[in-house]
Amino acid sequence: MSDAVSVALALGDIERVVSLYEKAAAMKEEAGDIDAACFLLTHAWIHALEAGDGRAEDIRGQLIAYGRE
Amino acid sequence: MPTDLSQVLNPIETANGLPNAHYTSEEMFDAERDPLWFQSWAGVCVEAEVPGRGDAKPLDFLGVPLFVMRGKDGQVRVFQNVCRHRGMILVAEPRKIEGAIRCPYHSWCYSHQGKLVATPHVGGPGHNTHDGIDRATLGLIEVRSHIWMGVVFINLSGDAPDFRNVHAKLIDRWAEFDVPLHANTEDSSFTLTCNTNWKLAVENYCESYHLPWVHPGLNSYSRLEDHYHIDEPGAFSGQGTEVYRQIALEDGTTFPDFAGLSVKWNEAGEYITVTPNVMLGVQRDHTFAIVLEPQGPTRTVEHIHLFYASDDTPAALREKNAVLWETVFREDIGVVEGMQRGRNAPGFDGGRFSPAMDGPTHSFHQWVARRMGGR
Numbered sequence: 001m002s003d004a005v006s007v008a009l010a011l012g013d014i015e016r017v018v019s020l021y022e023k024a025a026a027m028k029e030e031a032g033d034i035d036a037a038c039f040l041l042t043h044a045w046i047h048a049l050e051a052g053d054g055r056a057e058d059i060r061g062q063l064i065a066y067g068r069e
Numbered sequence: 070m071p072t073d074l075s076q077v078l079n080p081i082e083t084a085n086g087l088p089n090a091h092y093t094s095e096e097m098f099d100a101e102r103d104p105l106w107f108q109s110w111a112g113v114c115v116e117a118e119v120p121g122r123g124d125a126k127p128l129d130f131l132g133v134p135l136f137v138m139r140g141k142d143g144q145v146r147v148f149q150n151v152c153r154h155r156g157m158i159l160v161a162e163p164r165k166i167e168g169a170i171r172c173p174y175h176s177w178c179y180s181h182q183g184k185l186v187a188t189p190h191v192g193g194p195g196h197n198t199h200d201g202i203d204r205a206t207l208g209l210i211e212v213r214s215h216i217w218m219g220v221v222f223i224n225l226s227g228d229a230p231d232f233r234n235v236h237a238k239l240i241d242r243w244a245e246f247d248v249p250l251h252a253n254t255e256d257s258s259f260t261l262t263c264n265t266n267w268k269l270a271v272e273n274y275c276e277s278y279h280l281p282w283v284h285p286g287l288n289s290y291s292r293l294e295d296h297y298h299i300d301e302p303g304a305f306s307g308q309g310t311e312v313y314r315q316i317a318l319e320d321g322t323t324f325p326d327f328a329g330l331s332v333k334w335n336e337a338g339e340y341i342t343v344t345p346n347v348m349l350g351v352q353r354d355h356t357f358a359i360v361l362e363p364q365g366p367t368r369t370v371e372h373i374h375l376f377y378a379s380d381d382t383p384a385a386l387r388e389k390n391a392v393l394w395e396t397v398f399r400e401d402i403g404v405v406e407g408m409q410r411g412r413n414a415p416g417f418d419g420g421r422f423s424p425a426m427d428g429p430t431h432s433f434h435q436w437v438a439r440r441m442g443g444r
Contacts, residue, residue: 037195038196039190039194042189042190042195042197043189045187045189046171046178046187048168049169049171049186050167050171050178051167051168052123052167052168052169053168063197068196069197069198
């Protein structure tokens with residue numbers, strides 16, 4: 001995933017960066033690794049926040065639900 | 070490095086100008102920062118440099134890193150360009166910030182109003198809060214600002230009297246120009262770099278005495294005797310003309326006038342310095358602002374912006390006008406740089422003023438001297 005994120009960042013494709021982090025976070029969450037999921041969700045949130053991406057608030061909501069924000 | 074400023078504060082008939090050190094010394098340049106710049110209302114840019122919502126531009130204000138930004142709410146604000154976490158510069162180049170202002174170091178994020186809105190991993194990986202980090206107290210440091218005549222003025226110290234009070238007389242004098250000003254930064258802005266102290270640019274701008282000698286083209290229709298002094302000691306200095314002539318294309322096309330001007334402005338033009346560093350001009354069909362950026366005691370960048378009454382003006386006429394003003398302002402470079410070199414002469418005593426012609430210049434010297442502690 002990190003390679004894909006790097007490529008998307010280099011291209012300035014923040015929408016894809018957010019999607020990649022969200023997808024990776026969902027996989028960790030499914031595997032029960034909440035710490036890793038929240039780490040990845042944090043990155044999805046920050047990139048969405050900077051880009052003014054509408055998903056930022058939903059992602060923040062997930063972090064709040066886990067007591068991480 | 071105190072200098073004897075008592076001679077500067079004499080009546081013009083017996084006054085001398087500021088001593089050489091005020092133009093040549095690094096130490097004096099540093100000593101001016103608080104009294105002349107940080108404690109007053111200084112110009113840093115024009116509003117048109119951040120035309121769109123989210124547009125941000127870094128500024129270097131005598132070494133202090135700032136940035137100006139037009140927020141999502143349309144309001145222009147100036148902030149210290151520093152993250153409250155590790156002091157990292159936030160905005161390194163002009164850009165549009167669609168969402169949050171993200172620090173490139175650890176990604177703390179701020180809203181367009183300067184509020185700290187995200188502190189990723191601040192409580193450990195994946196934990197974005199910590200009891201020791203109170204976001205409400207860690208917003209960006211906003212700098213007091215005021216926009217007038219298209220120029221963004223700031224008071225860094227935060228304790229100067231309100232801009233509207235400090236410049237009440239000038240605001241009143243030019244109330245007819247308190248209308249929307251239309252800038253075109255693509256073709257109606259330019260910069261000139263001068264190897265001179267910023268004060269010499271101000272002093273030259275304040276007086277009409279030099280016009281017939283330095284600007285013979287202007288003098289062909291705007292003679293020295295057509296000018297008058299504008300001198301409000303402690304507030305502003307400048308000059309005016311009674312024979313302003315509109316620029317026109319060959320077919321006679323002129324710029325539209327600002328709406329509602331009184332008859333006085335049919336042929337009047339006024340040119341005033343708002344201390345310390347903003348040189349403004351108003352005429353019936355356009356205004357301009359020159360924001361001086363000192364880059365040291367002997368180097369000054371002039372940021373020049375022309376403003377019109379409408380967005381819909383002929384490009385060819387704008388270009389012609391920009392060329393005209395650039396020609397005029399370039400003609401001044403030789404004298405402001407020459408006066409700068411002259412201030413390396415140890416025998417120069419600040420110079421004697423013409424009591425008849427140098428009143429506005431002397432007033433500016435007195436403004437400097439008083440703020441620098443002269444008695």
